[in-house]
Amino acid sequence: xxxxxxxxxxxxxxxxxxxxxxxxxxxxxxxxxxxxxxxxxxxxxxxxxxxxxxxxxxxxxxxxxxxxxxxxxxxxxxxxxxxxxxxxxxxxxxxxxxxxxxxxxxxxxxxxxxxxxxxxxxxxxxxxxxxxxxxxxxxxxxxxxxxxxxxxxxxxxxxxxxxxxxxxxxxxxxxxxxxxxxxxxxxxxxxx
Amino acid sequence: xxxxxxxxxxxxxxxxxxxxxxxxxxxxxxxxxxxxxxxxxxxxxxxxxxxxxxxxxxxxxxxxxxxxxxxxxxxxxxxxxxxxxxxxxxxxxxxxxxxxxxxxxxxxxxxxxxxxxxxxxxxxxxxxxxxxxxxxxxxxxxxxxxxxxxxxxxxxxxxxxxxxxxxxxxxxxxxxxxxxxxxxxxxxxxxx
Numbered sequence: 001x002x003x004x005x006x007x008x009x010x011x012x013x014x015x016x017x018x019x020x021x022x023x024x025x026x027x028x029x030x031x032x033x034x035x036x037x038x039x040x041x042x043x044x045x046x047x048x049x050x051x052x053x054x055x056x057x058x059x060x061x062x063x064x065x066x067x068x069x070x071x072x073x074x075x076x077x078x079x080x081x082x083x084x085x086x087x088x089x090x091x092x093x094x095x096x097x098x099x100x101x102x103x104x105x106x107x108x109x110x111x112x113x114x115x116x117x118x119x120x121x122x123x124x125x126x127x128x129x130x131x132x133x134x135x136x137x138x139x140x141x142x143x144x145x146x147x148x149x150x151x152x153x154x155x156x157x158x159x160x161x162x163x164x165x166x167x168x169x170x171x172x173x174x175x176x177x178x179x180x181x182x183x184x185x186x187x188x189x190x191x192x
Numbered sequence: 193x194x195x196x197x198x199x200x201x202x203x204x205x206x207x208x209x210x211x212x213x214x215x216x217x218x219x220x221x222x223x224x225x226x227x228x229x230x231x232x233x234x235x236x237x238x239x240x241x242x243x244x245x246x247x248x249x250x251x252x253x254x255x256x257x258x259x260x261x262x263x264x265x266x267x268x269x270x271x272x273x274x275x276x277x278x279x280x281x282x283x284x285x286x287x288x289x290x291x292x293x294x295x296x297x298x299x300x301x302x303x304x305x306x307x308x309x310x311x312x313x314x315x316x317x318x319x320x321x322x323x324x325x326x327x328x329x330x331x332x333x334x335x336x337x338x339x340x341x342x343x344x345x346x347x348x349x350x351x352x353x354x355x356x357x358x359x360x361x362x363x364x365x366x367x368x369x370x371x372x373x374x375x376x377x378x379x380x381x382x383x384x
Contacts, residue, residue, distance in 0.1 A: 009261065009268075009340070011261050011263070011340075024236070024313075024314075025236055025314065027219055027236070030263060032263060034337060034338065034339075034340055035340060036335070036339075036340035037337050037340075039337045039338075041337070041338055043263040044216070044217055044219070045263055045264055046264070069201065069203050070312035070313055071203070071222060071224060071235040071237055071313060071314060072237055072238070072309075072311060072312050072313055072314045072315045072316050073309055073312040073315075073316060074316070075312070076201075077309070077312045079312070114355075114356060114358060115358065115361070116361055116362070116363045116366060117264070117265055117269070117361045117362050117363065118311065118363050119264060119310060119311070119362065119363065119364065120262035120264050120265040120267070120269045120271070120361075120362050121216075121262055121263065121264055122216075122217065122263060122264045123264045123265075124264050124265060124266070127363070143228070145226065145229050145231045145233070146226065146231075146233055147226075147228075148201070148203075148226055148227060148228035148229075163306075163370075164306060164371075166306060166307065169307070169308055169309045169312075170308070170309050170311070170312050171308045171309065171310050171311065171319070171363040171364050171366075171367045172311070172363050174308060174363075174366070174367040174370060175363045175366040175367060175370075177370075178355075178366060178367075178369075178370035178375045178376070179356075179375065179376060180376070181376075182374040182376065183370045183371065184370070184371060184372070184373075184374065
């Protein structure tokens with residue numbers, strides 16, 4: 001996809017102010033100049049380490065899911081295991097660690113599914129998606145004080161229905177699953 | 193998917209502090225109690241109106257895309273038209289308005305593709321996905337002072353390749369497209 005001569009140019013950053021650091025995200029205000037109009041505008045950027053999530057499938061074709069209360073939606077959500085890439089860690093290590101810490105599942109065959117920008121408008125970081133097939137329960141989950149997570153197995157064949165029904169609804173979960181499954185709802189059966 | 197007796201409970205919000213409002217997102221710090229451990233923890237929530245994005249397809253099977261500089265990634269990104277649902281607006285109106293304002297494309301047949309939680313961990317809101325088929329160029333884009341956008345048509349058949357190549361990489365774009373297309377890369381051709 002070639003860039004046209006009219007393709008938008010990068011904006012110039014005029015200044016940058018960090019707000020108080022939080023455990024996972026550091027808000028920063030950037031003053032940016034719009035090259036089209038010359039206007040200077042303040043925009044929020046959230047600094048964050050990269051993230052990982054894992055499509056982990058058992059030998060019995062179950063997807064390993066986690067259920068936890070989420071502070072944004074204020075609801076208990078069904079998702080796939082995910083977390084933050086620690087400093088000095090590579091993202092495969094992070095994916096394997098998060099799967100094991102959150103669920104107790106491990107081993108299997110691992111392959112990369114590519115990466116997503118969680119939200120280019122205000123997040124700097126990348127979410128790396130991993131596929132782990134043939135995983136099995138090898139230990140106990142070990143949750144930190146910021147977590148309260150239940151493990152739940154979902155038949156892989158049920159996943160498209162859970163997506164169209166809005167149960168699996170986290171955009172990063174869907175981005176990972178779309179690399180493994182066709183998420184479109186099955187067509188209606190023909191009338192008899 | 194029934195909830196198990198061990199399913200995580202909602203956390204209690206102990207207090208809430210709003211930071212300065214920004215154009216699109218209002219950061220808020222919630223002090224939350226973990227029902228599993230009793231620990232109180234500060235967590236960032238971003239208050240935001242709902243969002244919309246549009247899978248708009250021309251009669252010639254081209255996907256209507258937009259290319260713009262994004263403040264989070266600091267890069268010019270290829271995405272589908274998207275924006276914020278204004279107060280008093282329904283999300284179909286917002287989707288039609290954003291498509292027209294950003295690209296000049298309009299009309300066609302509109303159908304809902306469901307909704308996504310952009311990030312349940314720290315975003316309260318929902319992104320509504322819409323499909324518009326048979327759209328055509330009916331006017332000029334009208335950009336506001338915070339925008340600098342170029343329109344680009346992409347053959348629908350090229351989309352899975354652009355996803356696996358990391359060109360289309362915004363998680364909310366992928367969540368919308370996965371409801372219309374099988375995004376998995378085509379299998380390798382068999383050796384001759």
